[in-house]
C-alpha cells in the first residue's frame with residue numbers, strides 16, 4: 001500500500017480555499033442530491049453577483065449602466081437601468097439550470113416561471129436585484145438580497161399561494177454588498193457567514209464564520225427626513241437618541257449597506273410606517289424577511305412593531321410591505337420600549353423637553 005499523501009499544515013492555504021459552494025456542503029454535512037442542489041444554487045447566485053459587481057465597477061465607462069429607464073415598477077418606483085440589468089442577470093443565470101422553478105423579484109409584477117426547470121426543481125428564489133439603486137449613479141454602495149424557499153404543493157394554477165407564508169419557512173437567505181469589496185453573506189439556518197470576492201481568483205472566499213451581532217451598538221440608521229410623518233413613539237425615540245450620549249446616526253440610503261454595518265458592529269436600522277406609507281417602504285418577501293432571518297441567526301432581532309417578529313408576519317401578496325426595526329437585541333428593545341409605552345397608554349418617557 002502506498003503512503004497516503006499528507007497536506008502540510010498551511011493555514012493560509014486552508015483559509016483561502018474555503019469557497020462558498022464548498023462551505024454550503026460543509027454546512028449541510030452531506031454530499032447528497034439536495035445538498036448538491038443547494039450548493040449549486042448558492043454558486044449560481046454568487047455568479048449573478050459577480051456579473052452585477054463587474055458592471056458596477058465599470059458603471060461610469062460603459063453605456064446604459066447609469067440612469068433611469070423611464071419606466072415604473074409594480075411598486076410605482078422609477079426603474080433604473082441597473083435594476084433591469086441585475087434582474088435580467090438573475091433570470092439568465094437560472095435559465096436552463098434545472099435548479100430553480102420560480103423567481104420572484106422586486107422588478108417583476110408576477111412570479112416568473114422557469115418551466116424547463118420545474119420538473120427537476122421545486123425551489124423558488126425571491127430577490128431584490130439591486131437594493132439602494134439611488135446610489136448607483138454616485139458610486140456608493142448597493143446590494144442584492146435573496147431568499148430561497150421550497151415549493152409547497154403543486155402550484156398547478158401558478159398563483160404562488162404557497163409563497164405567502166411567514167419568513168420562518170425560508171430555507172436560506174442572504175445578501176451581496178457591492179462596496180469597496182464585494183461581500184456575500186448567507187445563512188441556511190446554521191449561523192451567518194460572510195465571503196469576500198477575491199478578484200484574482202474570481203471566487204468568494206470565506207472571510208467570517210458564525211457572525212454574531214453585538215448585543216448593543218452605537219449606530220442608529222433611519223431616514224430622519226421622514227420624522228414629520230412618523231407616529232409619536234418613533235419621534236420620541238429619535239428625540240431620545242438626540243439627547244443621549246453614545247449614539248451615531250448612520251444612513252446610506254441602501255438597506256444592505258446599513259444592515260451590514262449593524263451586523264458587524266451593532267446598532268439598529270429602522271424604516272417605520274409614514275403618513276404617506278403606513279405600511280413602510282420595505283418589501284417583506286425579498287427585503288425584510290431575508291434580513292430578519294440573518295439577524296435572528298446572528299443573535300439579533302427584527303420586528304415590524306411592538307413584539308411582532310418580522311419572521312411571524314403572514315404575507316398578503318408577493319410585494320407586501322412592512323415596517324422594519326432590525327439589529328442588536330438591546331437596541332431593538334429600546335425602540336420597542338417606546339412603542340410599548342404608547343400602546344399601554346402610559347405617560348410618555350421622561351425625556352427632557354426639546
Ligand code: AHG
Pocket residue numbers: 077106128130131132133134223253254255256281
Ligand atoms: P430599492 O433600491 O430596492 O428600491 O430599495 C431602496 C430601499 C432601501 O435600500 C433603503 O433602505 C431605502 O429604500 C431608502 O429609502 P428612503 O430613500 O426613503 O430613505
Ligand code: MN
Pocket residue numbers: 128130131132255287
Ligand atoms: Mn431594496
Ligand code: MN
Pocket residue numbers: 083106128129130131132133
Ligand atoms: Mn431594488
